[in-house]
Amino acid sequence: MSMDTPGSQSSLHRANLERVLRxxxxxxxxxxxxxxxxxxxxxxxxxxxxxxxKEGGTVVVADTSxxxxxxxxxxxxxxxxxVVGIDFGHSHLRVAVGNLAHRVLAEESxxxxxxxxxEQGFARAEALVERLLAQAGFRPDKVIGVGLGxxxxxxVETGALGSTAILPGWTGIAPGRELSTRLGMPVHVDxxxxxxxxxELVWGAGRGLTDLAYIKVASGVGSGLVINGQIYxxxxxxxxxxxxxxxxxxxxVCRCGNRGCLETFxxxxxxxxxxxxxxxxxxxxxxxxxxxxxxDLGCRRVLADAGRQIGTGVATLCNLLNPRRVILGGDLADAxxxxxxxxxxxxxxYAIPSAARQLSVVPGTLGGRAEVLGALALVMSEMGETGxxxxxxxxxxxxx
Numbered sequence: 001m002s003m004d005t006p007g008s009q010s011s012l013h014r015a016n017l018e019r020v021l022r023x024x025x026x027x028x029x030x031x032x033x034x035x036x037x038x039x040x041x042x043x044x045x046x047x048x049x050x051x052x053x054k055e056g057g058t059v060v061v062a063d064t065s066x067x068x069x070x071x072x073x074x075x076x077x078x079x080x081x082x083v084v085g086i087d088f089g090h091s092h093l094r095v096a097v098g099n100l101a102h103r104v105l106a107e108e109s110x111x112x113x114x115x116x117x118x119e120q121g122f123a124r125a126e127a128l129v130e131r132l133l134a135q136a137g138f139r140p141d142k143v144i145g146v147g148l149g150x151x152x153x154x155x156v157e158t159g160a161l162g163s164t165a166i167l168p169g170w171t172g173i174a175p176g177r178e179l180s181t182r183l184g185m186p187v188h189v190d191x192x193x194x195x196x197x198x199x200e201l202v203w204g205a206g207r208g209l210t211d212l213a214y215i216k217v218a219s220g221v222g223s224g225l226v227i228n229g230q231i232y233x234x235x236x237x238x239x240x241x242x243x244x245x246x247x248x249x250x251x252x253v254c255r256c257g258n259r260g261c262l263e264t265f266x267x268x269x270x271x272x273x274x275x276x277x278x279x280x281x282x283x284x285x286x287x288x289x290x291x292x293x294x295x296d297l298g299c300r301r302v303l304a305d306a307g308r309q310i311g312t313g314v315a316t317l318c319n320l321l322n323p324r325r326v327i328l329g330g331d332l333a334d335a336x337x338x339x340x341x342x343x344x345x346x347x348x349x350y351a352i353p354s355a356a357r358q359l360s361v362v363p364g365t366l367g368g369r370a371e372v373l374g375a376l377a378l379v380m381s382e383m384g385e386t387g388x389x390x391x392x393x394x395x396x397x398x399x400x
Contacts, residue, residue, distance in 0.1 A: 091113070
């Protein structure tokens with residue numbers, strides 16, 4: 001019998017090793033007691049595994065205190081490898097370079113025209129990645145993987161961008177394959193809402209939770225779901241599309257082909273059209289938020305109405321999935337209570353009372369960085385557990 005058959009001591013040991021590594025990687029750093037709690041392993045097993053990983057140079061252990069008692073905090077060693085995050089937005093390109101101990105080493109954002117071709121977009125991303133790696137002082141071969149965020153659904157079978165993506169001219173292109181070829185690195189791809197959810201879960205307003213929904217209102221409405229600590233994508237990769245809940249069957253036609261979707265009542269274009277006449281100029285969503293905070297009544301009214309509409313979608317989510325927290329991202333999050341309070345009013349009205357009682361609705365804490373930090377976290381969650389044990393190169397593409 002080979003030493004590594006399923007159920008053998010060595011394969012069990014390896015599985016435990018991987019569980020410990022994954023827990024530490026997703027949290028940044030944990031005490032041994034926290035590792036035992038989150039993995040379900042005994043304190044003695046955790047202690048042995050940490051000692052072994054420390055001797056191998058994979059983790060570093062530092063003295064800290066937890067609840068007033070001395071404790072030892074475990075984090076991945078800074079030279080265990082580098083991860084890169086790339087976020088293609090509706091009007092920007094943002095890149096970050098980080099290590100497995102959750103330190104962001106370099107980060108930059110530049111404006112990008114929505115009509116830029118996929119070819120030009122990839123070329124600019126490649127140049128920015130090369131520049132930031134050089135700035136952080138790392139050779140490309142230290143990169144374990146790249147996380148890539150795109151504003152639209154990715155077809156699970158082909159890896160191509162779906163037709164409801166916001167970047168015109170990118171439909172049918174498989175950005176992961178394209179970038180992986182250019183960079184010579186494994187690339188994991190997901191949509192911006194899933195990455196926003198992952199970013200807030202690992203780095204922001206969702207830390208310590210296992211169940212949440214992240215809702216991003218920008219040109220469209222996207223949502224990312226975290227269930228049991230994992231992004232839930234559904235078999236086709238489109239789970240969480242609350243922007244396409246029908247609010248009015250005779251409402252405006254949506255880009256998905258239906259009428260009266262939530263997105264048609266709260267997407268940027270709709271909200272801005274409501275205000276152009278009264279403000280005699282074209283506003284942006286962030287200007288509307290700023291004016292509302294300064295007391296502009298029209299802008300306040302539009303945001304409150306949008307909040308109530310978003311709240312009906314949140315109530316539906318609440319009834320179906322019963323998440324602990326809903327995090328609002330995108331430009332509207334900066335409006336704070338002007339939009340959160342009406343969301344909560346709708347939830348109180350339409351959600352099952354017990355589910356509504358358990359739910360908190362909060363703004364994201366990462367702002368425009370949520371997706372790029374989520375892209376870093378995506379690599380950490382998908383990097384083939386062997387990436388940090390020994391030096392086995394992870395394969396390209398997202399694991400299905």
